[in-house]
Amino acid sequence: MIKPSNxxxxxxxxxxxxxxxxxxxxxxVGLSEDVVKYISGxxxxxxxxLDFRLKAHSIFEKKxxxxxxxxxxxENIDFDVIRYxxxxxxxxxRTWDEVxxxxxxxxxxxxxxxxxxxxxxxxxxxxxxxxxxxxxxxxLEKEGVIFVGSTEGLRDYPxxxxxxxxxxxxxxxxxFSALNSAVFSGGSFIxxxxxxxxxxxxxxxxxxxxxxxxxxxxxxxxxxxxxEITYMEGCTAPKFETxxxxxxxxxxVALKGAKIQYITVQxxxxxxxxxxxxxxxxxxxxxxxxxxxxxxxxxxxKYPGVILKGRKxxxxxxxxxxxxxxxxxxxxxxxVHAASETTSNVIAxxxxxxxxxxxxxxxxxxxxxxxxxxxxxxxxALLINSDSQTDTYPAIAIQGNENSVQHEASVSxxxxxxxxxxxxxxxxxxxxxxxxxNGFVNDLIREFxxxxxxxxxxxxxxxxEGSVG
Amino acid sequence: xxxxQIDNLSASVGKEQILNNLxxxxxxxxxxxxxxPNGSGKSTLSKVLAGHxxxxxxxxxxxxxxxxxxxxxxxxxxxxxxxxAFQYPVEVPGVSIANFIRAAIKSRLPEGENIxxxxxxxxxxxxxxxxGMDRSFTSRSMNEGFSGGxxxxxxxxxxxxxxxxxxxLDETDSGLDIDALRVVSEGxxxxxxxxxxxxxxxxxxxLLDYIVPDKVHVMWEGRIVRSGDKTLALExxxxxxxxxxxxxxxx
Numbered sequence: 001m002i003k004p005s006n007x008x009x010x011x012x013x014x015x016x017x018x019x020x021x022x023x024x025x026x027x028x029v030g031l032s033e034d035v036v037k038y039i040s041g042x043x044x045x046x047x048x049x050l051d052f053r054l055k056a057h058s059i060f061e062k063k064x065x066x067x068x069x070x071x072x073x074x075e076n077i078d079f080d081v082i083r084y085x086x087x088x089x090x091x092x093x094r095t096w097d098e099v100x101x102x103x104x105x106x107x108x109x110x111x112x113x114x115x116x117x118x119x120x121x122x123x124x125x126x127x128x129x130x131x132x133x134x135x136x137x138x139x140l141e142k143e144g145v146i147f148v149g150s151t152e153g154l155r156d157y158p159x160x161x162x163x164x165x166x167x168x169x170x171x172x173x174x175x176f177s178a179l180n181s182a183v184f185s186g187g188s189f190i191x192x193x194x195x196x197x198x199x200x201x202x203x204x205x206x207x208x209x210x211x212x213x214x215x216x217x218x219x220x221x222x223x224x225x226x227x228e229i230t231y232m233e234g235c236t237a238p239k240f241e242t243x244x245x246x247x248x249x250x251x252x253v254a255l256k257g258a259k260i261q262y263i264t265v266q267x268x269x270x271x272x273x274x275x276x277x278x279x280x281x282x283x284x285x286x287x288x289x290x291x292x293x294x295x296x297x298x299x300x301x302k303y304p305g306v307i308l309k310g311r312k313x314x315x316x317x318x319x320x321x322x323x324x325x326x327x328x329x330x331x332x333x334x335x336v337h338a339a340s341e342t343t344s345n346v347i348a349x350x351x352x353x354x355x356x357x358x359x360x361x362x363x364x365x366x367x368x369x370x371x372x373x374x375x376x377x378x379x380x381a382l383l384i385n386s387d388s389q390t391d392t393y394p395a396i397a398i399q400g401n402e403n404s405v406q407h408e409a410s411v412s413x414x415x416x417x418x419x420x421x422x423x424x425x426x427x428x429x430x431x432x433x434x435x436x437x438n439g440f441v442n443d444l445i446r447e448f449x450x451x452x453x454x455x456x457x458x459x460x461x462x463x464x465e466g467s468v469g
Numbered sequence: 470x471x472x473x474q475i476d477n478l479s480a481s482v483g484k485e486q487i488l489n490n491l492x493x494x495x496x497x498x499x500x501x502x503x504x505x506p507n508g509s510g511k512s513t514l515s516k517v518l519a520g521h522x523x524x525x526x527x528x529x530x531x532x533x534x535x536x537x538x539x540x541x542x543x544x545x546x547x548x549x550x551x552x553x554a555f556q557y558p559v560e561v562p563g564v565s566i567a568n569f570i571r572a573a574i575k576s577r578l579p580e581g582e583n584i585x586x587x588x589x590x591x592x593x594x595x596x597x598x599x600x601g602m603d604r605s606f607t608s609r610s611m612n613e614g615f616s617g618g619x620x621x622x623x624x625x626x627x628x629x630x631x632x633x634x635x636x637x638l639d640e641t642d643s644g645l646d647i648d649a650l651r652v653v654s655e656g657x658x659x660x661x662x663x664x665x666x667x668x669x670x671x672x673x674x675x676l677l678d679y680i681v682p683d684k685v686h687v688m689w690e691g692r693i694v695r696s697g698d699k700t701l702a703l704e705x706x707x708x709x710x711x712x713x714x715x716x717x718x719x720x
Contacts, residue, residue, distance in 0.1 A: 416522070416557050419519055420519075421558070421561070422561065424547050426548045426576035426631070427573065429542075439563030464577075
């Protein structure tokens with residue numbers, strides 16, 4: 001009775017494409033050692049980085065596709081037709097005026113400069129393989145905050161970044177972390193000095209512009225003792241007939257007492273394979289929170305994790321996934337408790353629309369020698385149509401008497417009576433469905449900082465509660 | 470023209486015929502009551518008028534101020550000005566009362582026009598005060614975990630915020646204790662005005678102690694079998710429905 005097309009979700013926002021002048025740097029089509037060497041060469045990298053890349057390339061070639069547990073749709077990725085590096089240059093501009101017009105026009109249409117003016121402490125805007133723009137407020141620079149791209153980070157601050165680079169997520173973690181390690185370009189390298197608390201978020205925006213392209217950004221955030229940072233990423237691409245690959249590696253390090261909040265609003269077009277590895281390490285009393293919102297892509301596989309390494313560390317994943325026709329959101333969370341008194345919380349909500357499919361995969365590990373560890377996991381799925389799909393794969397390994405775990409899962413459908421009730425109040429079917437979906441994810445949306453409504457507004461009707469009295 | 474006009478309306482659900490050539494007129498400015506035993510088709514009438522997709526209209530017409538209602542979508546009928554207070558209000562998890570009502574009002578505004586938040590809350594709070602609803606209620610999820618009385622108050626709150634031309638109250642008294650009944654009835658009485666018609670559907674006379682109808686109709690086997698003034702309700706209270714059934718059978 002309810003057609004998927006009735007649901008108003010703004011998936012079209014990023015679906016535009018301005019003709020781009022020729023890329024000055026192009027690694028060609030397909031993947032080989034030469035491509036890896038080309039990328040390393042244009043970046044003037046030190047030998048150890050090239051070695052790291054080449055080793056990763058050979059691991060990628062040896063590793064099979066994980067189709068024994070994951071979607072067979074992975075087999076449709078043709079690594080030989082993808083372009084692995086496209087850039088107009090390696091040095092991002094510090095002002096929007098210096099950004100080439102065609103690229104600037106794209107980011108303006110996406111509202112990035114406007115957001116920067118309004119509420120951000122810094123912005124990096126990546127266009128295909130490299131950042132076209134990167135800037136952080138000066139006072140943060142004075143406090144010693146570093147916010148640069150991966151190339152610059154490894155080149156200019158090796159003493160800070162080399163120590164953790166590839167340590168939270170080893171190259172061999174999975175086939176796609178190996179691929180990223182071989183051809184990575186762009187992404188953010190952030191260091192927040194001890195005790196520095198960023199009042200405003202840093203943001204990265206990832207834009208895929210070229211067809212048959214693969215974007216492989218690499219992000220490493222180190223929050224030193226007692227520091228606090230919120231990082232936000234958004235992403236879009238125009239819709240092409242051919243598939244596009246996005247495969248990032250994101251590593252977070254929260255040292256003693258530090259807090260990292262990492263927010264993603266993923267709105268890739270439906271031809272993008274989004275295969276991302278995200279993991280954090282939390283030392284004593286540190287807190288890491290992943291807020292992950294996936295509404296785009298053809299296939300997303302992403303399970304943000306936290307390794308709770310120090311006593312009283314806390315990890316959290318709040319996840320929203322919307323899967324429409326032709327989409328599979330395979331998302332979840334990993335919580336690895338490696339110290340006593342650590343706590344973790346996972347709340348995942350998925351909405352499957354039309355023939356969309358959402359899967360939840362969760363991993364919780366608490367070994368028996370630890371004490372007073374807690375995990376709470378809730379995953380709720382909402383099915384809109386009769387051919388919508390959802391599945392849940394929780395893997396919980398808890399040992400020891402002093403640890404506790406709580407797991408709740410639910411699957412619900414919108415009833416015809418609920419729709420009729422909302423229609424009787426004047427909402428048409430699409431508005432009724434939108435309102436219902438908004439209600440379903442509402443308690444998670446509240447966790448998003450208000451400012452991110454820029455991305456979420458079309459999706460979510462913001463709570464006006466309490467704003468007037 | 471200023472009427473809710475029903476002519477020879479017949480409707481079925483599945484294979485079962487429920488409304489049979491029903492005739493009924495509700496002029497603006499009046500309050501009418503439809504009474505009848507369980508299964509006489511009272512609730513079906515309200516659902517058919519509201520455009521519920523489960524009911525098939527098999528004959529007749531229903532119009533509101535001259536506009537034909539049958540065949541329209543439920544939301545179109547609602548926006549034309551027909552409000553149905555549900556016997557069993559439905560839960561909408563995660564959607565607060567305030568946001569729900571805001572969405573309903575917004576659906577009536579021309580595209581691009583927005584609700585002025587300050588005025589909206591002012592009006593909402595005023596009306597909640599009148600219905601004895603705590604202001605903290607605005608942030609509660611629509612009907613989720615509400616008591617029977619809270620659900621019915623919430624229906625009346627929506628009705629008064631949406632300013633309908635015609636109101637149908639389906640068994641609004643069911644599940645209410647005497648205090649709640651009084652408060653809800655007062656809320657309905659405040660809705661009375663020369664530009665609005667109100668139809669109260671009820672099984673029992675007690676609601677009509679508080680909401681005094683201009684006319685009372687008795688429904689049986691899918692049609693109106695008798696109409697009269699408010700004394701008819703008292704007669705039914707006194708004698709039950711059997712005598713009506715017998716009269717109909719005899720005729």
